Amino acid sequence: MTKDTDSREIVLDVLTEILERSAYSHLILRQALNKYQYLDKAERSFITRTVEGTVEYLIQIDYVIDFFSSTKVKKMKPVIRNILRMSVYQILYMDRVPDSAVCNEAVKLAARRKFVGLKGFVNGVLRNISRNKESLVWPDDSVRYSVPAWLVSMWTQDHGKETANAIMASFLENSKTTIRLNSSKAGKEEILSSLRKQNVQVTESGISDEILILEKYDYLESLEAFQKGYIQVQDLSSALVGEAADPKEGDFCIDVCGAPGGKSIHLADKLNGTGMVEVRDLTEYKIGLIQENINRCGFDNIRAKVWDALVPDPDSAEKADIVLADLPCSGLGIMGRKPDIKYRIKPENLDELASLQREILSVVQTYVKPGGKLVFSTCTIDKKENEENMTWFLENFPFQAVDLEGKFKNRFQIDTMKQGYMQLLPGIHPCDGFFIGVLQKKVE
Numbered sequence: 139m140t141k142d143t144d145s146r147e148i149v150l151d152v153l154t155e156i157l158e159r160s161a162y163s164h165l166i167l168r169q170a171l172n173k174y175q176y177l178d179k180a181e182r183s184f185i186t187r188t189v190e191g192t193v194e195y196l197i198q199i200d201y202v203i204d205f206f207s208s209t210k211v212k213k214m215k216p217v218i219r220n221i222l223r224m225s226v227y228q229i230l231y232m233d234r235v236p237d238s239a240v241c242n243e244a245v246k247l248a249a250r251r252k253f254v255g256l257k258g259f260v261n262g263v264l265r266n267i268s269r270n271k272e273s274l275v276w277p278d279d280s281v282r283y284s285v286p287a288w289l290v291s292m293w294t295q296d297h298g299k300e301t302a303n304a305i306m307a308s309f310l311e312n313s314k315t316t317i318r319l320n321s322s323k324a325g326k327e328e329i330l331s332s333l334r335k336q337n338v339q340v341t342e343s344g345i346s347d348e349i350l351i352l353e354k355y356d357y358l359e360s361l362e363a364f365q366k367g368y369i370q371v372q373d374l375s376s377a378l379v380g381e382a383a384d385p386k387e388g389d390f391c392i393d394v395c396g397a398p399g400g401k402s403i404h405l406a407d408k409l410n411g412t413g414m415v416e417v418r419d420l421t422e423y424k425i426g427l428i429q430e431n432i433n434r435c436g437f438d439n440i441r442a443k444v445w446d447a448l449v450p451d452p453d454s455a456e457k458a459d460i461v462l463a464d465l466p467c468s469g470l471g472i473m474g475r476k477p478d479i480k481y482r483i484k485p486e487n488l489d490e491l492a493s494l495q496r497e498i499l500s501v502v503q504t505y506v507k508p509g510g511k512l513v514f515s516t517c518t519i520d521k522k523e524n525e526e527n528m529t530w531f532l533e534n535f536p537f538q539a540v541d542l543e544g545k546f547k548n549r550f551q552i553d554t555m556k557q558g559y560m561q562l563l564p565g566i567h568p569c570d571g572f573f574i575g576v577l578q579k580k581v582e
């Protein structure tokens with residue numbers, strides 16, 4: 139086997155796990171890259187790009203295959219449909235390999251996987267697509283943006299066609315790695331010089347002084363700034379949750395859904411060596427992830443414990459200055475980073491998640507001191523989970539919305555900020571899709 143063939147075998151196996159056995163794409167891809175560490179940088183990036191791109195464009199790719207093939211994708215052998223899918227992605231979206239080579243490699247791969255009899259079929263479909271690729275026409279926005287039709291309808295209804303299209307187009311753009319500086323650990327100049335010493339390309343986010351964009355590095359874990367806990371991978375929108383919470387020195391904060399700890403670490407950093415953040419999650423495994431981050435960053439004002447947020451904790455009643463509820467959600471705002479979310483989530487899941495969130499909020503609001511704050515956030519764009527839950531909460535609990543205007547140095551002008559919440563929309567705002575609501579417990 140040539141090295142190049144090797145990479146295609148790996149792409150096929152990883153795609154089969156994701157598309158036939160519902161494995162999580164980021165986990166299975168990471169596993170494969172760890173297993174085949176001997177591969178060089180170019181092969182690793184070929185595997186990553188082909189897997190991620192094929193999953194990202196799956197609806198569009200299947201449409202194209204169905205258009206040019208007499209046998210529909212759903213009726214094909216899994217091996218054959220996935221060989222076709224990964225090859226169509228390369229033909230439509232990658233210049234690295236000429237189309238004729240993509241077709242030849244696909245045919246060889248089919249033969250090696252014991253489908254010698256289908257070599258002609260694979261070759262015929264792919265060459266036909268290659269010949270006609272410049273004249274493809276998308277029948278609708280679902281195919282154009284490779285987003286399930288029910289989501290296209292929901293976002294068009296909620297935000298209008300122009301905004302919905304901007305959101306969906308943004309998911310197809312390259313996601314960048316953004317980091318947040320742990321400013322209490324080191325100054326910005328020191329962090330920048332450490333990153334540049336290791337030849338990392340660093341760009342300012344232009345929105346927040348604490349958020350930078352990193353490119354051209356191999357492993358985050360190999361960076362001195364990461365090892366020393368000076369930086370935390372975090373999107374701008376996620377970092378805005380800490381800004382919205384705005385803890386004051388000495389505050390006691392409880393983060394009820396905290397793994398892997400990104401927002402808790404931010405709160406601990408903002409507390410600047412004072413106060414305490416208690417961060418909770420469901421399992422020992424999740425707490426282990428948080429603990430790793432705590433150890434790396436070396437903060438003393440943060441502790442982690444296993445606790446199910448649905449179970450009332452009487453010892454925490456009215457103890458917290460800030461309760462952070464970064465709730466389990468449908469994740470539709472980060473579809474660009476985790477494209478399999480859009481195929482996994484079904485409309486009925488949105489109702490289930492919204493009611494789980496209500497249950498969690500009902501329990502954890504009791505931990506807020508009178509005058510203290512409940513900050514609730516999700517990484518989704520779904521009115522049921524966000525705006526409707528905000529309204530429901532205010533109608534049912536003794537809290538008032540906190541005016542967020544001016545909170546973010548006027549970097550965001552969103553109509554609802556006066557009402558205590560903001561829905562960030564990718565493609566409209568320069569970040570992932572996030573919802574942040576801030577509520578203050580009334581003093582009787």
Ligand SMILES: C[S@@+](CC[C@H](N)C(=O)[O-])C[C@H]1O[C@@H](n2cnc3c(N)ncnc32)[C@H](O)[C@@H]1O
Nearest residue numbers: 395396397398399400401419420446447464466
């Ligand atoms: C959006 S993630 C949190 C991300 C985290 N705040 C951060 O910034 O790194 C939601 C978390 O909620 C946790 N979770 C889900 N149900 C929970 C429950 N009943 N109790 C506690 N945690 C829960 C999940 O395990 C997951 O880690």
